[in-house]
Amino acid sequence: MARSQAQDVIRCQYCEDEPAVFHCVPCGDELCPRCKVFHLKSKVPSGHNIVRLSERLHPTNQIKMCEVHSCKAYEACCEDCQVPVCITCIQEEHGKHAIGKLQDMYEKQKAETENELTKMKTQYKSEIIQRIKDFKNGESGIKTSHKFIREKMKKQAQDFIDHINTILKEALDESSKDERETLKEISQYTAEMESFEQNMDQLIEKFETLTESSHPTDLILYRKRNPDTFKRLKFPVKINLTMPSFTIGEMKKSQNEHQFGKFIRGQLSHLKSSDDSLRVYDQSRSSNVKPSIKKVSRRSVKLSETKTQKRELYNVSCGDDRSAYISGNGPGIQLIDRSETELDNISTDGQPSGLAVMKDGSLIYSEYINKVIYRVSLNKQTTKLINTEYNPTGLCCTRSCDILVCMGLLYTARVVKYSSSGRMIQEFRTDQNGEGIFINPRFVCENVNDDICVSDSNNKLVVLNKSGNLRFKYDGKVLKQTLEEKFDPRGVTTDSLGHILIADSANNAVHLISQNGDFLCYILTKDDGISRPRGISVDKHDNLWLVEEKTACVKVYQYLS
Structure with a gap:
């Protein structure tokens, strides 16, 4: 030179x-x-x-010598073996194979690697970061919940102070032990997530080096020797955290442990993801997680069945653990119990399109034609509560005593939040991109995490957070299974564990999904004898009340054990 x-x-x-x-x-x-x-x-x-x-x-313009024949340079690639080859390699081993350009194979594998790299950097890493953040925040929630529970225990114990000291000590010890064990499990899970994040960072760094600064053959050889590196990247099992609670018992002279109350442990439950890329990474490390006290039964048990005088039934709303309000075609609302007894009959001018029981026990109902929401007080006085702009359908009462109302159709479709006095608070109509969320919202409920769950006539269950941002849509499709008919969500309700229950009228089924949208099971199908389920509601004991549209039957099921 x-x-x-x-x-x-x-x-x-x-x-x-x-x-x-x-x-x-x-x-x-x-x-x-x-x-x-x-x-x-x-x-x-x-x-x-x-x-x-x-x-x-530049790496692509440098000469790389063959690892087998050190005096020869790599000049091409064997497409059958997916390895770089020199002239001697072709003559000795690959003479009958398809030989292609080195640059072509490099570009193809570079594109695949960059795609996997992007997915790890965006989807996977953000998921891990969010999980770690959620569980670190969960520590304070566990401490706060247990502190609140122990205060309730102490207050309850004042009425039993002469004979309850032993039971109180056992209950406090159980709470403290559960707190320690749960926080330990959270710490272990957080450490596992952080370790997984470190391993993924190392793999990201390796892939970046191979695609940005290494010789093309380095990437090809690495992919040849490690063909399943990306496929073996498995997320640790996803954990869902449920706060512990304490139920107060009745004061009697016997069965002291039930009088004082029952401590319900918090839950760290494994969630099976619907995304095949989020597979179990290491179940053995989480095998000591305790199951919830309540769990979904293998088969739902029918507790009662009542045939009403209505021609069709549309709505049901539980007043307490023994009774529920129902409505169907034509005017009038009935209050019935599980023993087929009609407890009350409320007259209405028009046909109710939605029912909900307020925290104080009063009833609200909507009339679609009149665009009005009425309130029926405990002394049976009916008053006009809200005049709506559009035709109202489904209703629900939130834990903060506000009212959610489905109304409108197509471009006017929305869910509106009102105060208990009828003042409009918030309107949910468009998503973060300004696109309409609903087509024809029909039923609505609030979950334990404040999410708003809406069944829509576009064959979707739409779930928003309390700010109105779209969390997910559930289309009823379960893995590769195909429903006999299109998913037709009608009544929607939630239970104390945060499960979402959806009545699928066209397929004669009730879907059970997690609060994150993961399908869990069908708790009822046509094999259980249900037909055209319409309205559903869960009572204080997590029993499911279901009304069938065409048979006008009210059925009550126990699906948790």
């Missing part, structure tokens, strides 16, 4: 007069424009690859 000692300029290797502008990759020669023309006319087995001199140090 000729250089000017005065200016240290790279000179043409042939004429040694002109500055070199080009570089021949196979030959390693530096050329001026004039000598480049003559150089291209020379015959070499591998041909010439002329690049700008400034590009000669």
Whole structure:
């Protein structure tokens, strides 16, 4: 290589007069424009690859020697074996194989690697970061909940102070032990997530090096030797945290442990993800997580069945653990219990399109045609509560005693939140991008995490957070299973564990999904004898009340044990 000692300029290797502008990759020669023309006319087995001199140090323009035949350079790729090869490799081992360009295979595998890298950097890493954040926040929630529970225990114990000291001590010890064990499990799970994040960071760094600064053959060889690196990247099992609670018992002289109350442990439950890429990473490390005291039964048990005088039934709303309000075609609302007894009959001017029981025990109902929501007080006085702009359908009462109302159709479709006095508080109509969320919202309920669950006529269950941002849509499709008919969500309700229950009228089924939208099971199907379920409601004991549209039957099921 000729250089000017005065200016240290790279000179043409042939004429040694002109500055070199080009570089021949196979030959390693530096050329001026004039000598480049003559150089291209020379015959070499591998041909010439002329690049700008400034590009000669790029990884794709460097010579990489064959690992098997050290005196030969990699010049092509075997498409059958997916490895780089030299001339001797082709002659000795790959003569009958399909041979392609090294650059073509590099570009293909680079694109695949960059796609996997992007998924790890965005979807996977953000998921891990969010899980770690949620569980770190969960520690304070566990401490606060247990502190609140212990205060309730102490207050309850004042009425039993003469004979309850032993039971109180056992209950406090149980709470403290559960707190320690739960916090330990959270710490272990957080450490597991952080360890997984570190491992993924190392893999991200490796993939970035292979795609940005390494020789093409390094990536190809790495992929050959580690073909399943990305596929083996499995998330640790997802954990759902349920806060502990304490139920107060009745004061009697016997069965002291039930009089004082029952401590219900918090829950760290494994959630099976519907995304196949989020598979179990290491179940053994989480095998000591305690199951919830309440769990979904293998088969739901029918507790009662009542045939009403209505031609059709549409709505049901539980007043307490023994009774529920129902309505159907035509005016009137009935209050019935599980023993087929009609406890009350409320007259209405029009046909109710939605029912909900307020915290104080009063009833609210909507009339679609009149665009009015009425309130029936405990002394049976009916008053007009809200005049709505659009035709109202489903109603629910939130834990903060506000009212959620479904109304409108197509471009006017929305869910509106009102105060208990009828003042409009908030309107949910469009998503973060300004697109309409609903087509025809029909039923609505609030979950234990303040999410708003709405069944829509576009074959979707729509779930928003309390701010109105879209969390997810559930379309009723379970893995590769196909429903006999399109998913037709009608009544929707939630239970004390945060499960979402959806009546699927067209398929004669009730879906049970998690509060994150993961399908868990069908708690009822046509094999259980249900037909065209319409309205559903869960009472204080987590029993499911269901009304069938065409048979006008009210059925009550126990699905948790």
